[in-house]
Amino acid sequence: MRADARKNRDHLLAVAGTVIAEQGAEASLRDIARRADMGLATLLRHFPTREALLDALLRTSFDELTAQAAELETSGSAADALVSWLRDCVAVAHEYRGVTELMAAAIEDPESALHASCVAMRAAGTGLLTRAQAAGTARTDIDGADLFALVAALAWLGDQSSFAPRADHLFDVVTSTVLTG
Incomplete structure (x- = not known):
C-alpha cells in the first residue's frame, strides 16, 4: 500500500x-x-462494508485480548486471570457502542468480516475458563459460548445510560457467579 x-x-x-x-x-x-x-x-x-471498517477497528484490540489471554494462562491464579481478561474484554466491547450485537451475529456467520476476530477472542476466553474450571475455581456448567454471551451482556449494560452507573457492580456479581468458592 x-x-x-x-x-x-x-x-x-x-x-x-x-x-x-x-x-x-x-x-x-x-x-x-x-x-x-x-x-x-x-x-x-x-x-x-461497515463490517470491514469495524473489523479493522476491532482487530487490534481483539488480537491484544487474544495475546493477553495467552500470557494470563501461565501467570497468576486461574480465577484472577479469567476475571482480569473478562474486565478488559468487556471494556473493549463497550468502547465502541453497539458493537456487541454485531459481535454476537458475527460469531455465528463465517462470512462476516468480524467472524475470525470474534472466534479467536472467544477461543482465548475459553482457554482461560477451561483453566479456571480445571483449577476448581470456575463453574463447570458454562462454556466459551456462555462466556462470550456474558461479555456481550456486560458490555451492553455499560451502553445503557440507566444501567451504566451499576455496570461495575454487575460485573462483580456476574464474575462471582462464574467463579466458585
Whole structure:
C-alpha cells in the first residue's frame, strides 16, 4: 500500500473510532468520511462494508485480548486471570457502542468480516475458563459460548445510560457467579 493510502486509511480508522465511540456502531459512514475530510468513495475504497471498517477497528484490540489471554494462562491464579481478561474484554466491547450485537451475529456467520476476530477472542476466553474450571475455581456448567454471551451482556449494560452507573457492580456479581468458592 502506498504511503499516502496508508495515511488515509489510518486517519479514517482514527476518526471512525471516535465517531463510533460517540454515536455507536450504526454511525453514518458518510459522517465518518466527512469528519475525516475525505469522500465517501475513499472510505469505501478502504473499507467496502461497515463490517470491514469495524473489523479493522476491532482487530487490534481483539488480537491484544487474544495475546493477553495467552500470557494470563501461565501467570497468576486461574480465577484472577479469567476475571482480569473478562474486565478488559468487556471494556473493549463497550468502547465502541453497539458493537456487541454485531459481535454476537458475527460469531455465528463465517462470512462476516468480524467472524475470525470474534472466534479467536472467544477461543482465548475459553482457554482461560477451561483453566479456571480445571483449577476448581470456575463453574463447570458454562462454556466459551456462555462466556462470550456474558461479555456481550456486560458490555451492553455499560451502553445503557440507566444501567451504566451499576455496570461495575454487575460485573462483580456476574464474575462471582462464574467463579466458585
